[in-house]
Amino acid sequence: MSRKDTFLLRMLIFVPICLTLNWLQAEPIFIFTTAGLAIIPLAAWIANFTEAIANEIGPFLGGLLNVTFGNVTEIVVSLVALQRGLIDVVKASLAGSIIANLLIGLGISFLLAGLRFRKYREETNLSRTTVARINSSSLNLAVVFLLTPAALNLTSNTFGLTLTNKFSYVAAFLLLTFYALMLLFSMKTHRYMYELEEDAEPESYGSEARGENYNLWFHMGLLLATSIVLVLVSEALVGSLETSIASLGLTERFIGVIILPIFGAAVEYITCGICALKNKVDLSISVALGSSLQIALFVAPLLVLAGWLMGQPMNLGFDIFTVMALGITVVMTNSVSTDGRSNWLEGVLLLMTYIMLGTAFYLHP
Incomplete structure (x- = not known):
């Protein structure tokens, strides 16, 4: 291990x-903190079990399984919050997950790889720049879909919630269709371009999970059990959220954009760091961009449709400030990740951008 x-x-x-603590109805701030910390290992073990099962059942079914459980933490927490009517928190956490994955994940990768392997001077060659460009263009598409409702509301006095919801339902189907086509592209028609990115999480599993004495049903049971525990912890987290926000004196936007994504994606940042320390920066890019794309193209539209079915007006109508932050994040990421090279200063640049945005969200009323 x-x-x-x-x-x-x-x-x-x-x-x-x-x-x-939740059963004893302790102070909400303690429940919120311990629930957030509990989500970190649960998210990691769900990712471990998912990857191990995916390696066993083959690339196609394994790819579909990774799609389903790749961001299960964000999905579960968001569904619980959506059921309680915390729509603004759900939107903020989706945006925050994309921002954090790109700026923190890639920032850590570029910084550590640049410092360890190139002695502050030379640059690290990155392979598969075509894939990086495709991913960057896909992120641009997602930002366009998120920007459009905000632009419509800004330029029209009559474009209200009803029309925003209708636009979001159409956009959700379009995004899910594009994501399905991306899966077809990466797993079927152009799979050769992605084959070298398969070991995205080195050291995630023991030898048993990789094939020796491997028990598929046992790991499926562990995956199911861990997911159930995640639901219970998410209930505790969301149940203590509103009171914790009031006691901390923070806004829902800051909690959603900054705090919740760190709980859910902390393991991904660790993975990016491990890849970077092994001089596998291309794998770090795969982890960070892949997770962000899943959230933007799969999780967000899925939650829009789920809100439709649950009677909660979840839509893609993000506020202007959040959309601006997403735009800044994607522009900065594209500027450093599509040229096939990286260095430690670009890592600092991304981390500085995240600190700047975090400060802005903290101060935003």
């Missing part, structure tokens, strides 16, 4: 602590 897995195994102690 790797040091990363040992650390995550120890963090599971926060799961019973969180559930116990």
Whole structure:
């Protein structure tokens, strides 16, 4: 077992602590904090079990499984929040996940790889620049879809909530269709372009998960059980959210954009760092961009349709400030990730951008 897995195994102690505090109806701020910490190892083990099962059942079914469970943490937390009517928090957490994955994930990767392997001077060659350009263009598409409702509301006095919802339903179907075509492109017609990116999480599993004495049904049971525990922890997290926001004196936007994504994607940042320390910056890019694309093209439209079915007016009508932050993030990411090279200063640039946006969200009323 790797040091990363040992650390995550120890963090599971926060799961019973969180559930116990929630059962005892303790102070909401303590429930919120322990629930957030408990989500970190749960998200990691769900990713581990998913990848192990995917390796066993083949590339096509494995790819579909990764699509379903790749961002299950964000989906579960968002669905629980959506059911409670916390639509603004859901929107903020979706935007925050994209921003954090791109700026923190890639920033850490470029910084660590640049410092360790190129002695502050030389640049790291990145392979598969064509894939990077495709991913960047896909992110641009997602930002366009998110920008359009805000632009319509800004330029029209009559374009209200009803029309925004209708536009979002159409946009959700279009985004899901494009995401399905991306899967066809990456897993079928142009699979050769993605084959070298398969080991995106080195040291995530032991030898048993990779084939020795591997029990498929056992790992499927673990995946299901972990997902159920994640639902319970998410209930505790969301249930304590509103009171915690009031006690901390923070806005829903800041909690959603900055705090929640760090809980849900902390393991991805660790993975990006591990890849960078092994001089596999291209794998870091695959992890960060892949997760962001899943959220923008799959999770967000899925939640729009789920809100439709649940009677909650979830839509793609993000506020202007959040859309601006997403635009800045995508522009900065594209400027450093599509030329096939990276260096430590570009990592600092991305991390500085995240700190700047985090400060702006903290100060925004």
